[in-house]
Amino acid sequence: MANEYDVIIIGAGTGGYVAAIRAAQLGLKTAVVEKQKALGGTCLLWGCIPTKALLEHAHALKIVQHAKDWGVTLPAGAVGIDMGQVQTRKDRIVGGLTKGVEFLFKKNKIDWIKGTARLTGSGGVDVFEGEKQTLRARKEIIVATGSTPRGVPGVEIDRRRIITSDEAIHLRDVPKTLVIMGSGAVGVEFASIFARFGSDVTIIELLPRLVPVEDEAVSAELEKSFRKQGITSHTGARVTAARVSGDVVEIEAQLADGTAKKLRADYLLVATGRAPVIEGLNADGVGLQIEKGYVRVDAQYKTNIPGISAIGDVITLGTAGHPQMAHVSSAEGILAAERIAGQDLRPLNYDHVPGCTYCDPEIGSVGLTEQEAKARGFDVRIGTFPFGVLGRAKMSGETDGFVKIVADKKYDELLGVHMIGARSTELVAEATVALRLESTVEDLIRTIHAHPTMAEAIGEAAHAAHGAAIHL
Amino acid sequence: MPTDVVMPQMGESIAEGTIVRWIKKVGEKVDRDEPLFEISTDKVDAEIPSPAAGVVSEIRVQEGETVPVNSVVAVIGSASAGGPTTATADKPASAGGSTTAPADKPASAGGSTTAPAGEASPKAVEPPKPSPQADGSPASPASTPVATAGPAPVQASQTPPVRVEEKPAPPAAAAPESAAATARQAGMSTEEALHQRSSPLVRKIAKEHNIDISQIHGTGIAGRVTKDDILAFIEGSASAAPRTLAASTGPASVAGAASARQAEPVAASKPAAGDRVEKMSPMRKRIAEHMVASRRTSAHVHSVFEVNFSRVAQIREAKKAEFERSGAKLTFLSFIVKAAVEALRAVPIVNASVDGDTVVYHKDVNVGIAVALDWGLIVPVIKNADERNLVGLSRSIADLANRARQKQLKPEDVQGGTFTITNPGVFGALFGMPIINQPQVAILGVGNIEKRPVVVDDAIAIRPMAYLSIGYDHRVIDGAVADEFMSHVKKTIENWDPNAL
Numbered sequence: 001m002a003n004e005y006d007v008i009i010i011g012a013g014t015g016g017y018v019a020a021i022r023a024a025q026l027g028l029k030t031a032v033v034e035k036q037k038a039l040g041g042t043c044l045l046w047g048c049i050p051t052k053a054l055l056e057h058a059h060a061l062k063i064v065q066h067a068k069d070w071g072v073t074l075p076a077g078a079v080g081i082d083m084g085q086v087q088t089r090k091d092r093i094v095g096g097l098t099k100g101v102e103f104l105f106k107k108n109k110i111d112w113i114k115g116t117a118r119l120t121g122s123g124g125v126d127v128f129e130g131e132k133q134t135l136r137a138r139k140e141i142i143v144a145t146g147s148t149p150r151g152v153p154g155v156e157i158d159r160r161r162i163i164t165s166d167e168a169i170h171l172r173d174v175p176k177t178l179v180i181m182g183s184g185a186v187g188v189e190f191a192s193i194f195a196r197f198g199s200d201v202t203i204i205e206l207l208p209r210l211v212p213v214e215d216e217a218v219s220a221e222l223e224k225s226f227r228k229q230g231i232t233s234h235t236g237a238r239v240t241a242a243r244v245s246g247d248v249v250e251i252e253a254q255l256a257d258g259t260a261k262k263l264r265a266d267y268l269l270v271a272t273g274r275a276p277v278i279e280g281l282n283a284d285g286v287g288l289q290i291e292k293g294y295v296r297v298d299a300q301y302k303t304n305i306p307g308i309s310a311i312g313d314v315i316t317l318g319t320a321g322h323p324q325m326a327h328v329s330s331a332e333g334i335l336a337a338e339r340i341a342g343q344d345l346r347p348l349n350y351d352h353v354p355g356c357t358y359c360d361p362e363i364g365s366v367g368l369t370e371q372e373a374k375a376r377g378f379d380v381r382i383g384t385f386p387f388g389v390l391g392r393a394k395m396s397g398e399t400d401g402f403v404k405i406v407a408d409k410k411y412d413e414l415l416g417v418h419m420i421g422a423r424s425t426e427l428v429a430e431a432t433v434a435l436r437l438e439s440t441v442e443d444l445i446r447t448i449h450a451h452p453t454m455a456e457a458i459g460e461a462a463h464a465a466h467g468a469a470i471h472l
Numbered sequence: 473m474p475t476d477v478v479m480p481q482m483g484e485s486i487a488e489g490t491i492v493r494w495i496k497k498v499g500e501k502v503d504r505d506e507p508l509f510e511i512s513t514d515k516v517d518a519e520i521p522s523p524a525a526g527v528v529s530e531i532r533v534q535e536g537e538t539v540p541v542n543s544v545v546a547v548i549g550s551a552s553a554g555g556p557t558t559a560t561a562d563k564p565a566s567a568g569g570s571t572t573a574p575a576d577k578p579a580s581a582g583g584s585t586t587a588p589a590g591e592a593s594p595k596a597v598e599p600p601k602p603s604p605q606a607d608g609s610p611a612s613p614a615s616t617p618v619a620t621a622g623p624a625p626v627q628a629s630q631t632p633p634v635r636v637e638e639k640p641a642p643p644a645a646a647a648p649e650s651a652a653a654t655a656r657q658a659g660m661s662t663e664e665a666l667h668q669r670s671s672p673l674v675r676k677i678a679k680e681h682n683i684d685i686s687q688i689h690g691t692g693i694a695g696r697v698t699k700d701d702i703l704a705f706i707e708g709s710a711s712a713a714p715r716t717l718a719a720s721t722g723p724a725s726v727a728g729a730a731s732a733r734q735a736e737p738v739a740a741s742k743p744a745a746g747d748r749v750e751k752m753s754p755m756r757k758r759i760a761e762h763m764v765a766s767r768r769t770s771a772h773v774h775s776v777f778e779v780n781f782s783r784v785a786q787i788r789e790a791k792k793a794e795f796e797r798s799g800a801k802l803t804f805l806s807f808i809v810k811a812a813v814e815a816l817r818a819v820p821i822v823n824a825s826v827d828g829d830t831v832v833y834h835k836d837v838n839v840g841i842a843v844a845l846d847w848g849l850i851v852p853v854i855k856n857a858d859e860r861n862l863v864g865l866s867r868s869i870a871d872l873a874n875r876a877r878q879k880q881l882k883p884e885d886v887q888g889g890t891f892t893i894t895n896p897g898v899f900g901a902l903f904g905m906p907i908i909n910q911p912q913v914a915i916l917g918v919g920n921i922e923k924r925p926v927v928v929d930d931a932i933a934i935r936p937m938a939y940l941s942i943g944y945d946h947r948v949i950d951g952a953v954a955d956e957f958m959s960h961v962k963k964t965i966e967n968w969d970p971n972a973l
Contacts, residue, residue, distance in 0.1 A: 122745075298749060306745040346693070411680070413673050413699070438671030438699050 005031045007340055008125050008137040009144055010117040010281070013041020014326040015312030016144030017101050019333030024108035026341035031135060032110060033117040033127050038098040039105070042146055042313075043326040049097060050169045051189050053090040055358045057081065058196035062360070069397065081197050083172050090169075119143075119286045122307035140307050140340045143281065143295055144333065147313035147324055150275035154241065155181070155268070161244040162268045165190065175199045175266035179251055181239050183210040187271035188222065188359040195231045196360065202232040202263060204253050209235050211357060213321075215369040215418040217384070217404055222420060225361055225400050234261070242268050274324055276314040291316050299347040301336045309336050323353050354432045356425035361400045364428030367416030367435050370406050379409040383441070383465025387421040389472060391452040398422030403461040405441065412440040417461075423454045430458055441465045475524040477508065477546040479539050490538040491545060495519070496528045502548065509545070524548045669696035677702050689764050701761075708762045708910075755848040766910045770826075771946035774905045777958045781921050781936040783968045790970075800866040804921055805841070807965060808940070809865050809893060812916055813837055813857045815960035816891055821949055822957045823890045825911040831948055840889035840909060841869055843876040844899075850876050851909060853889040897921060903939035913948055916961070917941040 007023045009016045012034035023030045038045060061081050067074050105112055115129030125141060127133045149164035151157045159167050165186050174197045180187045183205040195201045203210065203226075209219035210226070210233055223233055236256030243250050251263040276294045289296040289304040294316035301309045312329035316322050331348055339345040357363040373380045388399035401421020407414055417431030434444060444462035449455050460469040479489045492510040496502045508522040529549035533539050668686045670678070674697050678685045688705045690697035752760065784807045795802040816823040816837050825832045837858040840851040852872035857865065875881050891912055896904035897920035904917035919939035926935045940961060944954045 299751070300749060302749065411673060411677050413676075438673035440672050440676050442676075443672045 003133060004136045004138060005029045005111070006137065006139045007031075007142065007337070008033065008117075008135050008140075009142045010119075010125065011041060011144035011146055011312070011314075012036070012039040012101070012112070013144060013146045013312065013329065014043045015146070015329030015333045016041065016142070017105070017333075018330035019142055019144060019311060019337045020110045021104055021108050022334045022337035023340060024110050026337065026343075028139065028337070028341055030108075030110045031113050032105070033113045033115060033125065033135075035114070035116045035129065038095075039101040039112065040094075040098045042148075044094060044097050044101070046166045046169055048326050050090050050094055051165070051186075051193070052358050053093050054086065054169070054193045055189065055360070057086045057089070058193050058360065061196055066397065081174065083174060083197075087170065087172060116280050118280060118282045119288070119308065120282070121286050122305055137307065140309055142301075142333070142336055142340075143303070143308065143310035143314060144312045144329070145277040145281060145314045146329075147274035147276050149186075149270065150273045151270055152181070152239070152272050155239060155270060156242075157270055158244055161247065161249045161266070162242055162270060164270055168267070168269050171267075177265040178202070178267050178269060179204065179249070179263055179265040180269045180271055182206075182271040182273065183233070183235075184213070184271060184273065185211070185355075185357040185359075187269070188226075188357060190269055190271065191226065191231050192229075192359040195226075195229055199266075200230075202265070203234065204237050204239055204251075205233065205235045206238050207235065208256070211363060213355070214357075214363060214365055214420075215404060215406075215416070216371060217402075218363055218365065218418050218420045221401055222359065222361070222363065225420075229360070237261075239268075274313060278314065291318070294322075300339055300345050301332055309340070311336050317350075319350075323350065323355070325353065325355070328353055349436075352432065352435045354428045356428060358425060361398070361421045362424040363418075363420045364424035364426070364431075365416070365418040366428055366432045367414070368406055369416055369418065370404075373406050373408070373415045378415060380415070381407050381409045381465055383407070383461045383463065383469075385457045385460035385464050385469050385472065387454060387457050389460075390454060390456055392454050392456070393422065395452070396422060403427070403457040405444070405458075405461045405465045407441045407465050412442055414439050414441055414444065417458070419457070421454070421457075427455055427458060430455060473550060474529060475526065475548045476544045477523055477548060478542045479511065479533070479545050480520060481541040488538050488540045491533050491535050493535055494531060494546075496522070498528050498531055501527050522548060526550050669694055670702075671696065671698060673699050674702045677706070681706055687765060687769060689761060689768075704758060704761050705765065708758060708765070753847065755850075759848060762910065763907050766907050769910055770908045770913070772908060772943055773946045773951065773954070774941055774943050775951065775954055775958065776903050776939050776941040777962050779938055779940050779962045780926070780966050781938055782966075784965055785936045787968055787970050795863065795866065798863060800863050801870050802862070802866055803869070804938075805869060805893070805895060805918065806862055806866040807968065808916075808918055808961075809839055809841070809854070809857060809869065810862055811961045811964035812891065812893060813839060813865075814964055815957050817858060818960050819953060819957040821953060822914045822944070824913050824948065825890070826913060826945065826948055827911070834890040836888070836890060838888050838890045840886075840892040840912075841872060842892060842894035842906075843873050845877060850881065850886060851889060851892055852876050852881055852885045853887065855888065892916070893918065897938060903941045905941060906943045908943055908945055913945040914954070914957070915943045917943065 006028035007020075007030045009020050009023075009030065009032045012020075012032045016032055016034070017039055020030045020032045032039075034041075036045065040049075043049060061079070063070065064072075064074070064079050067079070102112070104110075113127050113133065113135065115127040115133070118126045118128065119141065120126055120134075123137045123141065125135045125137065127135060149157075149166060151164075155162060157164060168190050175194060176199065178190075178194050178199045179202045180191055181204050183191075183203050187203060187205070188211060191201045191203055205212070209216065210222050211219050214222075223235075226233055234253065234255055237253050239251060239253050240260070241250075241252040247266065249265050249268040251265060251268055253261045253263060255261055278288075278290065278293065278295065281288075283290055283295070286305060286308070288308065295303055295310040295314050296318060297303055297310050297315045299317065301311050301315070303310055311332035313324040315332075322328075328348075328350075335345050335348065351367060354364065354366040368376065368378075370380060370382060383405040384402050386402045387393040388401075393399045398421065401419065401424065403417065403419040403421075405414065406416035406418070414431075414434055417428065417434070419427055419431075441462050444459060445466060447459065449459035460471060463469045464472070479491075489511040492512045494509050495507045496509070502508055502522045502525065504523070504525040505521040507519045508528075510519050526548040527550070528546060530547040531545070532547070533543070533545040539545065668688075669690060669692070670685050670688075671692075674685065677683070677699070683702065683705065685697055685702070688697045688701050689695075691701055692698040781804065784804065788802055788804065788807070792802050816839075820833050821831070823834050823837055825834065836856055838853050838855050839857040840853045842849060842851045852875070854860070854865065854868045854872065857868075860868065872881070872885065875885070889909065889912060892906075892909040892915045894904060894906045894915060895918045896906075897918050900920050903919035906915045906917045908915050917940065919941065921936055921938040923934050924937040925932050926937060927933070928935070940958065942954055942958055
């Protein structure tokens with residue numbers, strides 16, 4: 001029967017489409033249900049890809065703004081950014097990549113069923129769009145419906161002036177003033193983009209520091225760097241009210257010291273987190289176990305209903321803070337697909353998930369922060385090395401930031417690597433492999449780091465953890 | 473005069489062998505009996521010594537190639553003819569035991585284990601004797617043309633490559649050998665360590681704790697030993713109660729900090745729809761690891777004795793009430809523990825441990841009693857059991873069992889055992905074949921005590937009988953010694969002195 005498959009995946013985001021490709025590679029007949037007009041989900045359409053595209057534009061502008069330092073001559077006149085061109089280039093990149101996923105589907109003979117999926121029980125999915133289709137999964141259904149920006153009570157998102165990242169990504173003008181609620185990855189990335197484009201940016205963060213999931217030292221460095229760039233950060237502060245009047249948002253906030261502050265902005269970007277998407281899935285109808293809106297799964301990504309799995313942003317493993325990241329979703333998708341194909345599943349180690357934040361300066365981190373390591377009872381030793389000392393950093397004019405290594409004194413175990421500075425999101429790959437392979441700090445010291453590179457800072461930080469860096 | 477080096481016959485049924493590695497290269501000087509190459513056969517892996525002193529003048533079979541036995545694989549030329557390459561032999565790539573003992577039979581790379589049991593070489597550790605019962609023992613093959621006793625099957629998948637060294641033919645010149653043990657104990661070479669996949673961190677931890685990584689069951693990709701694996705291993709041996717897995721029970725949560733960090737266990741493979749997938753409890757996990765590790769560590773052999781409990785039953789009936797008044801419960805187990813303790817005193821090797829190539833004879837007699845729990849198994853230890861009389865033992869047993877079931881054991885209650893008694897008979901088993909509780913060397917299994925027809929003075933009589941079994945480590949305890957121990961136990965029980973309460 002045409003509408004019977006081995007595996008049916010709901011959602012074509014990075015979790016879903018990667019799971020589909022892996023399942024198809026392993027010989028399973030696979031379909032993906034996706035209601036959007038393009039494949040790729042949040043990552044490709046509104047998240048990773050478009051924001052990073054904008055950040056590259058910001059970086060290009062930064063170079064041009066410093067043309068004089070670089071000895072690049074420009075015709076007279078102000079340097080500016082053409083948002084029309086920015087959006088065009090970004091859309092071209094996104095379009096290319098979503099077409100790439102379509103190509104991969106064809107190559108792997110994966111069916112894209114357009115429409116909204118509704119679970120009907122083990123193995124059953126109804127798809128709505130136009131005529132109702134009923135699909136059967138012989139082996140398993142994977143729910144990969146992802147997440148969507150989440151608001152906060154008291155701040156009504158009108159998607160015009162009080163917006164989320166979904167709208168911010170499409171702005172065709174540079175706001176004069178922008179207030180951002182939340183300083184997670186989304187908040188600080190848009191802060192970097194629009195501050196560079198010329199907006200007056202203010203961040204309001206509820207917790208006492210920016211990027212609260214990162215190591216404290218990283219937060220402090222980012223705050224320092226943002227201050228230098230003219231981005232205002234209010235940490236330990238909360239938005240108490242926000243109203244749109246005309247083309248202006250009036251915001252009231254309570255600062256850390258208890259004082260009230262009134263702000264006016266062209267836009268208020270609500271970047272306070274992402275909520276799981278289970279609407280329309282008929283989770284209640286089939287009895288899917290839901291915890292705080294998330295689909296509860298075990299370490300094999302199985303839900304409580306036999307034959308239904310879930311992966312990605314929509315799941316909770318019952319532990320705090322399942323990371324909502326594209327690369328986590330795809331790793332989970334691969335594991336789920338392999339399990340369904342009959343392979344043994346080696347559970348992911350969520351302590352080894354690299355985190356990348358593409359603000360300026362970039363943040364890359366993996367493993368335990370100093371605080372977490374101490375809380376887990378390790379006898380912690382730290383090694384830090386500033387990028388600014390490195391030749392490569394000086395050449396590129398990117399001297400902010402550092403690499404910080406968190407290690408266990410007892411066995412010299414590498415526990416975490418945290419970096420902020422140019423190319424940190426690339427450099428974190430080395431640290432991730434090192435953690436995955438259970439390296440000691442000694443191993444990092446003995447690893448030859450090419451010169452001149454930013455990666456030298458990792459070797460130097462390792463040296464520092466053992467006593468002294470060479471070049472400091 | 474050039475000497476041909478041939479692929480040795482590593483066992484009766486073995487027709488071919490694969491060269492795994494050339495330890496010496498062409499042009500390198502080699503002493504007679506110095507390890508020359510490594511081979512792998514379908515039974516064992518072995519390091520083959522050079523049949524003659526000289527210089528390797530030709531290597532005819534390359535690494536990875538498989539050839540029939542007795543094929544010439546290399547030629548050793550005389551040292552002087554070796555050409556200009558004065559081949560500094562200062563690169564003893566893997567001169568494992570570097571035996572200098574002379575051997576007369578070149579290609580007779582026989583395991584020292586082929587020695588008849590009686591003819592043990594004068595060493596602390598006696599090499600294991602192949603035994604039909606000993607499965608998975610790191611047996612070495614026989615290959616002297618004459619003695620071709622088939623080795624016990626080696627579970628190649630689990631057992632690390634066995635290094636077989638030439639046993640010097642003249643027994644007088646017994647040199648240090650005992651291959652595997654010494655090579656490993658002396659700290660693994662990097663190459664050996666890498667052979668057992670592990671991480672840098674694991675190697676670091678292993679070094680600090682002086683652990684042989686090859687003993688650890690790896691749960692990582694391709695059997696890689698991970699941090700969690702080695703930490704679990706250390707925890708297990710530290711509590712000296714592998715069987716018991718004690719450390720992970722409620723009260724004895726010394727393991728808490730570490731196990732909290734442990735990754736999820738490898739999941740059961742291919743569960744079908746509707747199957748329930750559950751994580752192993754820490755206790756379960758530890759039991760699993762320790763049982764497998766014990767199987768891999770010790771050369772398990774079992775023997776079973778039938779014991780007549782008539783006398784003990786009579787005494788028990790007579791004294792039960794008296795004991796109860798003094799607050800102790802007189803069970804058969806109390807008698808058995810007492811009998812075992814006396815036998816341990818008489819045969820001290822049964823109350824010992826193996827540490828590399830040394831044997832540690834324990835001063836104290838600390839007897840562990842396996843207690844089955846709804847959620848697993850634990851082995852609390854009666855400390856200084858030899859200093860207690862029947863009342864004291866009875867009290868200790870009752871106290872430990874109670875506290876085990878109420879999760880009120882303290883870490884020290886499950887540590888330091890030197891011998892273990894397990895009682896499968898309570899569940900009706902005729903007898904058990906228990907796995908040794910590492911690092912101990914023996915475990916006593918008590919079968920069901922029940923009335924059976926037995927022949928007494930040529931008449932059939934009804935007697936309370938039980939099968940007692942012993943699992944012992946043939947690395948250090950030979951059959952005769954184990955039987956001596958068991959005879960002692962049997963004699964004590966069958967001839968119990970009613971005044972010796």
